[in-house]
Amino acid sequence: MDYKAPVESYSGSVREVTIGQGSKAVKIGGESKLAYNFFDEGSIPNPPRFALEVRDTEPDNWAPWVLEPYKDVVSDPVKWAQKCVEYGAEMVCLRLASTDPVGKDASPKEAAEAVKKVADAVSVPLIVYGSGDDKKDAEVLPEVAATCSGQNLLLGPALKENYEVIAKAAQEHGHTVIAQTPLDINLMKELNIKLSKTFPPERVVIDPLSSGLGYGMEYSFTIMERTKHTGVMFKDAMTQMPIIADLAEECWKTKEAKASKEQGILWESMTALSLLLAGANIVVLRHPETLGLVREILKQE
Amino acid sequence: MILIGESIHIISKGVSAAVKERNKKPIQDLAVAQTEAGAHYLDLNMGPARKNPEETAEWLVKTVQEVTDLPLSIDTLNPVAMEAGLKACTKARPLLNSASGRTDSKEEMLPLAKKYNTDVVISVLTDRGCPPDVDSRVESIMDTVAYANELGIPNEDIWVDPILLPVSADQKQVLEALEFAKILSDILPGIKSTIGLSNLSNGTPEELRGILNRTYMTMLGRYGFYSAIADVLDQELVRLNRGDLPQIVDVIHRAMDEEDLDISSLSQQERKYVKTVSTLLGRTLYSHSWLED
Numbered sequence: 070m071d072y073k074a075p076v077e078s079y080s081g082s083v084r085e086v087t088i089g090q091g092s093k094a095v096k097i098g099g100e101s102k103l104a105y106n107f108f109d110e111g112s113i114p115n116p117p118r119f120a121l122e123v124r125d126t127e128p129d130n131w132a133p134w135v136l137e138p139y140k141d142v143v144s145d146p147v148k149w150a151q152k153c154v155e156y157g158a159e160m161v162c163l164r165l166a167s168t169d170p171v172g173k174d175a176s177p178k179e180a181a182e183a184v185k186k187v188a189d190a191v192s193v194p195l196i197v198y199g200s201g202d203d204k205k206d207a208e209v210l211p212e213v214a215a216t217c218s219g220q221n222l223l224l225g226p227a228l229k230e231n232y233e234v235i236a237k238a239a240q241e242h243g244h245t246v247i248a249q250t251p252l253d254i255n256l257m258k259e260l261n262i263k264l265s266k267t268f269p270p271e272r273v274v275i276d277p278l279s280s281g282l283g284y285g286m287e288y289s290f291t292i293m294e295r296t297k298h299t300g301v302m303f304k305d306a307m308t309q310m311p312i313i314a315d316l317a318e319e320c321w322k323t324k325e326a327k328a329s330k331e332q333g334i335l336w337e338s339m340t341a342l343s344l345l346l347a348g349a350n351i352v353v354l355r356h357p358e359t360l361g362l363v364r365e366i367l368k369q370e
Numbered sequence: 371m372i373l374i375g376e377s378i379h380i381i382s383k384g385v386s387a388a389v390k391e392r393n394k395k396p397i398q399d400l401a402v403a404q405t406e407a408g409a410h411y412l413d414l415n416m417g418p419a420r421k422n423p424e425e426t427a428e429w430l431v432k433t434v435q436e437v438t439d440l441p442l443s444i445d446t447l448n449p450v451a452m453e454a455g456l457k458a459c460t461k462a463r464p465l466l467n468s469a470s471g472r473t474d475s476k477e478e479m480l481p482l483a484k485k486y487n488t489d490v491v492i493s494v495l496t497d498r499g500c501p502p503d504v505d506s507r508v509e510s511i512m513d514t515v516a517y518a519n520e521l522g523i524p525n526e527d528i529w530v531d532p533i534l535l536p537v538s539a540d541q542k543q544v545l546e547a548l549e550f551a552k553i554l555s556d557i558l559p560g561i562k563s564t565i566g567l568s569n570l571s572n573g574t575p576e577e578l579r580g581i582l583n584r585t586y587m588t589m590l591g592r593y594g595f596y597s598a599i600a601d602v603l604d605q606e607l608v609r610l611n612r613g614d615l616p617q618i619v620d621v622i623h624r625a626m627d628e629e630d631l632d633i634s635s636l637s638q639q640e641r642k643y644v645k646t647v648s649t650l651l652g653r654t655l656y657s658h659s660w661l662e663d
Contacts (some may be wrong), residue, residue: 255538259657264661299655307663308655 078110081304085270086311090221098311104348117134120160121153121355122317126167126180127185134330138357149191154191156357162196168209169200177212188220196223204229211238225334236268237257249276254292261307279316281323282340293347295351314344338362371611372597374443375404376394380417398437405438409602415445423451443467449478456594464488470495473513484521493531500533507550525560534565538573541656552593562596580604585646588622
């Protein structure tokens, strides 16, 4: 008897979200089947997008081999961002480390002006992460939203503690929001429901937190996979947002990545490939060689 | 369903302090309140009772028996406290809560049920923890019940506890417990059953716990489930259990049967129950905002 491979088709799909404005606009999500399930019915209209990471202050504890590609530009976020684009990044992920209240504690205004300069200088969409301090981000991100009004940045993290003020500013100034919850699918859905009461779900991207390989990556994998299952297979409207895998910091802070260049790049690549298989729509990387390696592997799909 | 009032619980600060100080009043107030609310049994949870287990158990049972005639469920994992508590029950046949498939429980708890001729709760727990699915729950309970039968405890005296985990922690386990409840009377004829109902809503915001508990109780009731350890101070729960709210029971049953139940003609309250059924059956992913989903 001939073997006939079963073909699945699903009734749900991930929302298509646009980041950036005009010629910079990039679409993510929109898939109506699971990642890399090329054998099933449905479509994946937009491939996963890769961002490289930029900091608004000079990093102090990066391994030399991850600092090396950026060594001439680390003191200037604009040049750093342009370098990322040269390296082939489809988006730039700017991290406002300077605003951390336990660090430099830069003012919202300073940070917002720096963001504006970067946003204007690069030809790709900009992702902006605050320091993660919920109170400070509630001041910084609305200021960024206003200063870069109309540029459709991807702004976050919006947390359960501060999503209202961030969403309001993003709504007023035409940006997209990253909804972040701590590795818990139930809390993730909860935040999406609350956010969607006042904010269009078509402008939300989920950050379920990405752990590095060997440091809990399987938790991130499971949550991303389940998010896609509930959204695509079971049509749960509150899990149908695209996912961002912000994994660079989690990989490069491991002792393995700090031990050697080769190991660091493999660590970041393996984490990225795994989370892509789980369904990540945006992957934030740090080393340009990781970007090259992951792309090379995906080409052989 | 037989309702076992859960409020006298050592985790409650008031109860813990009252037990420590041997202060009867707060305990007796809870006993009276639950009796008046319609409880059929009162659970006396004394935790591990490490200090003076015998004296504590005896004091607690006597204190409660001074104000109520209801049968008591003696709830501790300490076999010394258990024996003292059972011995002190003079008004009605008590319930030993609980034994399980754990080796220590089989050896130390189950013989007490025989010795004092009590009803006994047997949970599906084993030395390996909580069985993860229906089949392993069945395997565990068949084994433990057979062991109890050999000791001379008949099925009619055994109340099986499927172990209910919080829906906010593990939604799938809620469904597994329900599926187990569905087949229980087929695999063990004559057996009774009970469940720690409020554990379902542990971790859920306080004001939303009731509807989860009430809905699940009604779902279990549909399968002939015998009893629940529950918050009898929730008036709607007691009324629902007593049959005073037949339209709610009906809507819960319909929601169980029809995944795409048309809710447009339903009242606000009925819709909440339908959404809760859908969450408890795992049709939609749980979040604390399930009623707004």
